[in-house]
Amino acid sequence: MPIPISRLSVRPQGRRASSGWALLAVIAAAGFVLALAAGRASAAPEEDGYRLWLRYVPVDSEWLARYRASATELIGTDASPTLRAAQAELLRGLTGLLGPPPRVTADVTQDGAIVLGTPTSSPLVKSLSLGLQRVGAEGYAIRTVTVQGHSATVIAANTDIGVLYGTFAFLRLLQTREPVAHLDIISSPRIQRRVLDHWDNLNGSVERGYAGDSIWKWETLPEHLSPRYTDYARACASIGINGTVLNNVNATPYILTPLYLQKVAALAGVLRPYGIKVYLSVPFSAPVTLGKLQTADPADPRVQAWWTAKVAEVYRDIPDFGGFLVKANSEGQPGPRDYGRTQAQGANVLARALAPHGGIVMWRAFVYTTGVHSEDRARQAYDTFKPLDGKFADNVLVQVKNGPIDFQPREPFHPLFGALPHTHLMLELQVTKEYLGQRTSIVYLGPLFTEALRADTWAKGAGSTVARVIDGSLYGEHLTAIAGVANIGSDRAWCGSIFNQANWYAFGRLAWDPDLSARQIAAEWVRMTFTNNDSFVAPVVKLMMASREAAVDYMTPLGLASQMAAGTHLGPGPWVAPSGNMPPDWSSTYYSRADADGIGVDRTATGSNAVAQYSPHVASEYESLASCPENLLLWFHHLSWDYRLRSGDTVWDSLVRHYDRGVAAVKQARNTWSTLSPYVDSQRYRMTADFLAIQEKDAEWWRNASIAYFQSISHRPLPARAAPPPDTLAHYEAFCIPYVEGSPGRSPGCAPADVAVPR
Numbered sequence: 001m002p003i004p005i006s007r008l009s010v011r012p013q014g015r016r017a018s019s020g021w022a023l024l025a026v027i028a029a030a031g032f033v034l035a036l037a038a039g040r041a042s043a044a045p046e047e048d049g050y051r052l053w054l055r056y057v058p059v060d061s062e063w064l065a066r067y068r069a070s071a072t073e074l075i076g077t078d079a080s081p082t083l084r085a086a087q088a089e090l091l092r093g094l095t096g097l098l099g100p101p102p103r104v105t106a107d108v109t110q111d112g113a114i115v116l117g118t119p120t121s122s123p124l125v126k127s128l129s130l131g132l133q134r135v136g137a138e139g140y141a142i143r144t145v146t147v148q149g150h151s152a153t154v155i156a157a158n159t160d161i162g163v164l165y166g167t168f169a170f171l172r173l174l175q176t177r178e179p180v181a182h183l184d185i186i187s188s189p190r191i192q193r194r195v196l197d198h199w200d201n202l203n204g205s206v207e208r209g210y211a212g213d214s215i216w217k218w219e220t221l222p223e224h225l226s227p228r229y230t231d232y233a234r235a236c237a238s239i240g241i242n243g244t245v246l247n248n249v250n251a252t253p254y255i256l257t258p259l260y261l262q263k264v265a266a267l268a269g270v271l272r273p274y275g276i277k278v279y280l281s282v283p284f285s286a287p288v289t290l291g292k293l294q295t296a297d298p299a300d301p302r303v304q305a306w307w308t309a310k311v312a313e314v315y316r317d318i319p320d321f322g323g324f325l326v327k328a329n330s331e332g333q334p335g336p337r338d339y340g341r342t343q344a345q346g347a348n349v350l351a352r353a354l355a356p357h358g359g360i361v362m363w364r365a366f367v368y369t370t371g372v373h374s375e376d377r378a379r380q381a382y383d384t385f386k387p388l389d390g391k392f393a394d395n396v397l398v399q400v401k402n403g404p405i406d407f408q409p410r411e412p413f414h415p416l417f418g419a420l421p422h423t424h425l426m427l428e429l430q431v432t433k434e435y436l437g438q439r440t441s442i443v444y445l446g447p448l449f450t451e452a453l454r455a456d457t458w459a460k461g462a463g464s465t466v467a468r469v470i471d472g473s474l475y476g477e478h479l480t481a482i483a484g485v486a487n488i489g490s491d492r493a494w495c496g497s498i499f500n501q502a503n504w505y506a507f508g509r510l511a512w513d514p515d516l517s518a519r520q521i522a523a524e525w526v527r528m529t530f531t532n533n534d535s536f537v538a539p540v541v542k543l544m545m546a547s548r549e550a551a552v553d554y555m556t557p558l559g560l561a562s563q564m565a566a567g568t569h570l571g572p573g574p575w576v577a578p579s580g581n582m583p584p585d586w587s588s589t590y591y592s593r594a595d596a597d598g599i600g601v602d603r604t605a606t607g608s609n610a611v612a613q614y615s616p617h618v619a620s621e622y623e624s625l626a627s628c629p630e631n632l633l634l635w636f637h638h639l640s641w642d643y644r645l646r647s648g649d650t651v652w653d654s655l656v657r658h659y660d661r662g663v664a665a666v667k668q669a670r671n672t673w674s675t676l677s678p679y680v681d682s683q684r685y686r687m688t689a690d691f692l693a694i695q696e697k698d699a700e701w702w703r704n705a706s707i708a709y710f711q712s713i714s715h716r717p718l719p720a721r722a723a724p725p726p727d728t729l730a731h732y733e734a735f736c737i738p739y740v741e742g743s744p745g746r747s748p749g750c751a752p753a754d755v756a757v758p759r
């Protein structure tokens with residue numbers, strides 16, 4: 001287990017190592033020798049996943065001499081907590097990777113020096129010409145230069161946080177075995193606010209969290225600052241995440257009470273050196289529930305005054321507070337519509353209070369009216385927000401999910417991305433796998449995230465991608481942001497499984513640079529999380545890259561969506577129909593529209609006409625059966641079971657083939673993993689092998705239940721060589737899991753008699 005960085009003292013800069021640093025060096029060097037010895041033994045040392053991708057294990061002899069020659073001494077600075085963190089991380093990384101730490105000195109005295117700093121904190125950096133005018137406020141330069149006749153690597157930035165980001169980038173090069181002798185790297189983030197949204201409740205539970213309880217231990221804050229908070233900050237900073245919304249969007253007003261604001265301030269203090277701003281989710285009704293006003297009407301001056309005073313109080317405790325995230329008029333949350341006001345009027349009342357302090361509002365577009373039957377829920381956000389374009393205050397971002405419904409395995413991009421040129425838009429991705437197998441399934445989300453970012457809205461012609469909308473380049477925006485719903489909990493392995501960590505990693509890397517490829521990110525992650533051995537990296541990257549499509553195949557192929565079990569969203573529930581109090585758009589049948597004639601939702605001009613919410617180019621692509629991508633076909637079209645796809649298969653046959661293909665891909669992943677035990681410690685190997693076994697059962701369950709249900713409607717025979725489901729539809733319909741992590745209470749309608757073993 002690593003020593004949490006928070007327990008390591010950071011020595012003031014000087015010519016000779018102080019005793020604290022010397023001790024650190026001895027501990028680290030001893031660890032290195034032990035680790036190296038263990039590495040030579042047949043089994044890799046046990047790991048529990050706590051160290052994520054920041055393991056810093058010894059590099060193999062092939063690279064050791066080369067890297068050591070590029071890390072002989074360190075010229076750092078401890079002028080700020082952030083620079084101290086950068087220097088400490090570099091020492092920690094280098095000692096883990098290379099053995100004895102480099103000497104910490106004030107001047108370059110030999111080849112292979114590493115220089116850290118900004119022009120303000122380091123006269124040496126100031127004297128060099130590094131191209132820092134190109135890196136902006138958070139970027140960095142890593143360059144090999146000659147200083148006093150010696151070759152040195154300079155990690156420099158305009159700001160302290162840029163130096164920390166550069167430090168992590170340099171360590172990543174070593175961890176992934178890239179050459180470092182001749183570096184000329186300039187990097188800066190494309191998106192300004194790169195935020196994790198925690199759906200963590202103040203009682204310690206996490207909505208849609210599959211990694212244990214919340215990592216925030218509210219009851220022991222502010223006095224006790226778990227070292228884990230610092231390690232969380234390190235992990236976030238290592239991938240450039242610079243904001244965190246601490247609490248659930250289904251928010252409670254308690255978060256704004258003096259008791260909790262103290263706790264929030266304490267967390268902000270831990271996260272600050274790592275460049276992470278704290279944000280809070282707030283309920284729109286707080287002026288009533290907390291302020292004891294009669295109303296939360298945004299037009300009421302008393303409400304406005306209340307928000308102004310509350311925001312001032314927040315900033316007294318947390319001077320660099322980021323702002324508010326708001327879910328309004330959605331799934332029972334209060335909002336401006338309760339007072340006959342628009343979403344923009346609601347957002348702006350908070351924005352006005354935050355503006356003098358530099359705070360922002362992230363106002364969610366996930367607005368729909370539960371319980372009111374609408375012909376097509378996919379239309380609702382656009383219909384609500386399109387008329388409000390240009391009406392939001394300048395410090396408001398409208399936070400839009402990647403697709404129009406809700407983080408499904410596959411959705412088309414959200415039409416709002418092409419429709420609000422006068423509104424700051426941010427993208428919301430879900431890192432936690434609510435609809436994608438939750439804790440146990442391996443579903444690498446890099447391909448889903450890049451698909452969303454690269455979708456072309458055609459708002460200003462070809463190339464108007466979602467990435468260019470949210471990075472501000474399409475409309476020249478000055479306020480840009482992206483959010484990922486966090487998958488982090490108190491589990492030792494942070495994310496509930498080792499492979500779920502890759503999704504946290506991928507979110508951060510893409511938030512920094514949306515043009516990175518999912519494959520490259522997977523490869524980096526595998527190398528840092530496991531090993532650089534290509535016999536391991538290649539098959540695991542392949543497995544990861546295939547995993548999202550496999551899940552789409554066995555859950556919701558051909559553009560189907562929302563076929564999961566009600567409430568928990570774990571496992572299949574294609575038969576879930578509106579009943580009792582359940583709104584139609586919370587049922588599966590509303591989304592499949594399967595009937596004797598066919599399957600799929602007609603969102604063309606003959607149906608709900610949701611296609612018209614896209615730019616004409618995209619709308620005509622989706623509208624026409626000839627050009628609609630096959631993987632979105634049933635999203636946009638209601639097709640006969642016998643309709644022939646481009647492959648020549650009928651819709652029905654193709655559906656069955658996809659389910660089978662998904663199951664086969666999971667079996668293949670399991671086989672691949674079973675050959676890889678020589679490269680992984682047994683703890684992480686076993687956990688992954690066991691979870692893949694669960695995933696295989698889940699995939700078969702999905703396949704069998706879906707075929708049993710849809711065949712009861714299509715009345716078509718199975719295509720050749722497709723095996724019939726081993727059980728009856730009644731069996732699958734009755735089966736349920738009573739308690740599911742991340743879902744409060746017992747699963748709706750799950751009676752003890754229904755709890756069996758699925759087949």
Ligand code: GCV
Pocket residue numbers: 199207208249250327331366406434
């Ligand atoms: C936080 C879906 C989820 C809810 C979530 C909601 C949202 O409906 O099932 O748990 O609530 O999305 O994004 O607000």
